Amino acid sequence: MTDQTTGFPDMGVRRFGRFNWLGLWTLIVREMRRFLTVWMQTVLAPLVTAGLFLAIFSIAIGPSRGDVMGVGFLQFIAPGILTMTVIQNAFANTSSSILVSKVQGNIVDTLMPPLSAGELVAGYIAGGVGRGLFVALPIGLLVLPMLGITVQSPLLALAFITLGAALMSALGMVAATFANKFDQMAAITNFIVTPMAFLSGTFYSVEAAPPAMQALLHWNPMFYLIDGVRFAVLGISDSSPLLGFAVLLVTTAAVTALCWSWMRSGYRLKA
Template sequence: MKNTADMGMRRFGRVNWLGLYTLTRRETMRFVAVWTQTLLAPLATAGLFLAVFTLAIGADRGDVMGVPFLHFLAPGILMMTVIQNAFANTSSSIVISKVQGNIVDTLMPPLSPLELVLGYVAGGVIRGLLVSVAIALALVLLLGIEIAHPLWALLFVIVGGTLMGALGVFAGIYANKFDQMAAITNFLVTPLAFLSGTFYSIERLPPLMQALSHANPIFYLIDGVRYGVIGRSDSSPVLGLVICVATSAAVIALCWWMFRRGYRLKA
């Protein structure tokens, strides 16, 4: 008879590291194979945002938080790009698999629900990291911005990619069609990103709008990266990190439950 410890073990161990690595690699190769769409296009979009604001406002806009407006704006655009790409990577992968009917190929291997969630999320984090590094290099080389706290910036990028990757997993499982996925993106993710202090300091908002902004976890991602890049922020980066980590854990737990129950995944 097997002892209690052995009964909790799978034949490849408590964690299927090979399976987790394989799923992460698959999710990474998905966007690397079409890098002009998944990596180059976001860089072009971020550059267009900066160019439009520079041309539209120019020198007429005074300093914000003691730094030039363009320097204030750049970290927000960097984080917004990470958010959009991490979310798109996980959500599109699951929705495409469901629509094409091959989601079973992911569910059948000996991967636990948590390993499935982490594998998908890891792919989103890697895509977000690659995009953020490219944009950060452009900010340093073209705008002359010195990264004030690089470790803080990196930490918030990783946490942001984790949170939005997990939200993408949730949205991908919930949506059964591309138009449902588009609705989630257009009416939830995009408004939360644009109304999170990306283009302005929330100190300029009325009290009610400030309170609503503090209830938006993406605000803390934007604010945390801004602190990491220019050393200025609207709130404590420690508080923001705690809120974002807790929110990420809650969303990952929800995704784990959805995979465990087969919610909208099994016919």
């Protein structure tokens, strides 16, 4: 509706249609520029860390290490290290963006523009996925060929990595919304995110774990993510890739719905 006296839309009436594409794109660009501005820290550093992981394991394990599920040990852990790097960066992008805004008191600059809760969630998650893919691309193009790995199903690998990055971006939003201080975020990262990442089968097959740990692994969505990427890259897996993709899809939808609910109500954001 339009005010007849001023010619402008009434207050509270959306003037961008059902979906604010311009506002969403602006938020995505802002989130992408955040990590591209400091690319040595956000893009190059994770690549160096992934390379160090592989170099240290190569030196420590040596040629005496037997095959794992029919492939060499370095080839076995490479997809897991790639995926772990992606999810850590996706989580860091959204969590740091929201938490820094909360601590500095400028979160209102994000909440005031004419963006719905769904558009805000989509913009933040897109930024996290973008950072994850920026890290994954050079690892996939440089590190994997150096290890003699040919990706078996590139599209499936991209699908799993994108879905995993979206899940961790949404988890980063949840963590940053809940936390009010950096030490609270550090506690969430150290006691929840890091154990989920390392207890996901990155460095070992689930068959090598004790029975109790095997049951615990199957409750960890990161296990299905690592296992799915490993299947797409090497053609081997500990569980059904179809089951893993379904688990990731349902988990991502649930966490994204929680983000939308909190963003819509302003939970721990407008206080």
